[in-house]
Amino acid sequence: MQKTKMLFAALSVAALGSTLVGCSGVVSEVGGSGDCAPSESKTIGWDWPLSSLEMYEPFNKKVAAIAEDRGFETVTTTNDGDLQQQVSDLETWVTQGLAAFGTYALEPSSIEPVAKEAMNNCVGFVSYGTQMDNQDASIDFAWDKSGAELGKNAREWATDHGGELKALVLHDRDITAGKERDDALMAEFPGTAENVEVVSHQRAVDTASGESVTSTVLQAHPDLDMVLAYNDDVAIGARQAFINAGFAEDDPDVYIGGQDGSPSALRLLQKDDIFRASSAVLFDDLTSVVANTICDVAEGKEPDYGPLDFVVLTADDQEQVTKFLDAYK
Known part of the structure; x- marks a missing residue:
């Protein structure tokens, strides 16, 4: 029976802080099968189909840098809001045999078959932003x-x-x-x-x-x-x-x-x-959770990050605004 590793990154109205703390998770083999072992591939994928956003480029660069520190090369996509292209890109990653990849599914029901294919081929699958039926881990946001x-x-x-x-x-x-x-x-x-x-x-x-x-x-x-x-x-x-x-x-x-x-x-x-x-959301925390979760799944480990702290910033919060802006440097 397939088990799922789950990461709940709750955007809570808690005291703001950049420290990531542990959360509960259920471990399974990568791909959800006892026949799967951590891949020999050292390439992971990160698919964030919102490439028109200002945060897109710095987000991808930071994820790639964190993954590089853990010994992985990162490939990304540019399928800005194009569901058909997103499906095609992810299918290509499965065929290429990446160690694992994470994606923000534009339409989860359309990505489920790709996720299942990935898991059947021992390619780790991480869902960002929503729970899916087929996944090795998820990064969920409120x-x-x-x-x-x-x-x-x-x-x-x-x-x-x-x-x-x-x-x-x-x-x-x-x-x-x-x-x-x-x-x-x-x-x-x-x-x-x-x-x-x-x-x-x-x-x-x-x-x-x-x-x-x-x-x-x-x-x-x-x-x-x-x-x-x-x-x-x-x-x-x-x-x-x-x-x-x-x-x-x-x-x-x-x-x-x-x-x-x-x-x-x-x-x-x-x-x-x-x-x-x-x-x-503090940029350092967000990118760390994404990169390390995908890398953990690629290595067959249990992700152990979160929750992420959340805050509404205004001009009255200058110290916090500076802190959040400095995280992009």
Whole structure:
């Protein structure tokens, strides 16, 4: 009977810290079969199909550097949001006989056959961001907590600000993380802030679409005050739309918030800016968990990392903002 090694990287609202602590896990042979042994291959794969994001390149470089320290070469993909290409890339890795690979499945049901094929061929499979039926380990995130905490921060800002406010919510409900973040955000926002009206709820996946959609909404609602976004890249695009419309960068009546803690978002939080909040995970912790989990699976070991700490950063948290930004260096 197949067992599964599991890593739960909970984005908890705990005291912020960079130390990774142990968590429970069930050990199985790589591939879920007693006939499998750790591969002689020293190549692992990391598939993060969000290559348009600012964090993509530094994320991949850091994962590769950590894996190199453990004696592994890392290959990556550039299938930005293309499910068919993602499936093809992962099938190629199985054929090539990588020691193990990790992936953020755009559509888990479409990746399940590849995961099963990998395990049947003694190639370690690590799922990122969601539980799958076929996996040697998973790195799970409470995406809902990220969205909920941004919603709470925005609600508090709106309540403190006062006056009648109009808000735009930008989501990406086509992927698991986006749907869970959006559901939780909307459960908290506007909530008790009765002075807020959500005038539009639209999809935006990157900086360009964040700017385009926000520009269109601003034309219909020139008195728009708030934008809450699925990630920081989208939020930064929304910010640019406000600047293009003549708003000052430090306009006290505008709130823009994102999620992920990207370098550009953190730099904006270092100054008095209309970009006011980001739900963030410390970059060092995130990349360490990803790289070491895949390497552990490749070596037939039990992953033992997490949980990851999570925090909403604002301009009032300068020491923390600096710490999170320094992690990218």
